[in-house]
Amino acid sequence: MRYRGVIFDLDGVICYTDRYHYLAWKQIADREGIYFDEVINNRLRGVSRMQSLETILERAPRTYTDEEKHAMAEEKNQIYRSLLTRMSPADLPDDVKQILGILKKAGVRIAIGSSSRNTKLILKQIGLEDVFDAVSDGTNITHSKPDPEVFEKAAGMLHLPPGDCLVVEDAQAGVEAAFRGGFASAGVGEAANASKVTYPMESVRDLADIVL
Numbered sequence: 001m002r003y004r005g006v007i008f009d010l011d012g013v014i015c016y017t018d019r020y021h022y023l024a025w026k027q028i029a030d031r032e033g034i035y036f037d038e039v040i041n042n043r044l045r046g047v048s049r050m051q052s053l054e055t056i057l058e059r060a061p062r063t064y065t066d067e068e069k070h071a072m073a074e075e076k077n078q079i080y081r082s083l084l085t086r087m088s089p090a091d092l093p094d095d096v097k098q099i100l101g102i103l104k105k106a107g108v109r110i111a112i113g114s115s116s117r118n119t120k121l122i123l124k125q126i127g128l129e130d131v132f133d134a135v136s137d138g139t140n141i142t143h144s145k146p147d148p149e150v151f152e153k154a155a156g157m158l159h160l161p162p163g164d165c166l167v168v169e170d171a172q173a174g175v176e177a178a179f180r181g182g183f184a185s186a187g188v189g190e191a192a193n194a195s196k197v198t199y200p201m202e203s204v205r206d207l208a209d210i211v212l
Contacts, residue, residue, distance in 0.1 A: 003184070003211045005158045005165040006103055007151055010114035010137075012045065012170035012189060013204065015091050015126055017084065024080040025056060028072055035059050046171035048115055048144035049073050081118060089127035095205045100131060102208050109133045111154040113167065115144045134158050145173040148181025155183075166211060168204065169197075186210055 011017045022041045029036035044052040117138035123129045134157030136150050143149045155165050167178035167185045175194040178185035187197035199210050
């Protein structure tokens with residue numbers, strides 16, 4: 001076995017909530033008269049809510065106070081959480097369900113490493129609340145990716161050093177975070193083309209060959 005632990009990003013790896021993020025931010029941006037599209041939304045992947053808001057506000061026609069920014073971020077989260085209630089176990093891709101089963105059967109410890117504060121809600125909605133050995137998310141970190149903190153805490157919860165863990169990511173910021181923390185990384189989507197990714201993958205199905 002090449003790795004004793006696998007740390008998964010959530011959005012874009014385990015499930016796909018990008019559309020819900022987009023719809024929530026779009027509602028805020030449209031009301032404020034700020035241009036926002038899918039290209040801009042793609043820049044928000046893997047970063048914190050406040051960092052995402054700052055990116056959106058680059059095109060704002062006026063400046064906002066810190067109080068206004070926090071209120072907007074909280075409003076976005078409420079809209080997003082409402083949209084998440086539409087999710088169900090049907091939103092868990094078959095290949096993800098299969099690879100999680102394969103890894104657990106082989107004795108590999110698995111964790112989530114996500115900047116999202118809604119991680120546990122999403123896992124519950126898709127039926128995975130009791131599957132992972134550890135969950136490190138936006139509720140227990142100070143720094144978002146590309147800082148490696150979320151992965152370092154996940155590895156600590158698994159009682160494994162970074163060298164024994166593989167990070168699975170779909171965003172370049174996540175690959176950079178893994179690299180900074182001394183973790184190998186497996187990338188899908190845009191992360192497969194990141195310069196520092198250890199294992200480019202076509203899908204999470206490739207993990208069995210990489211890990212075991």
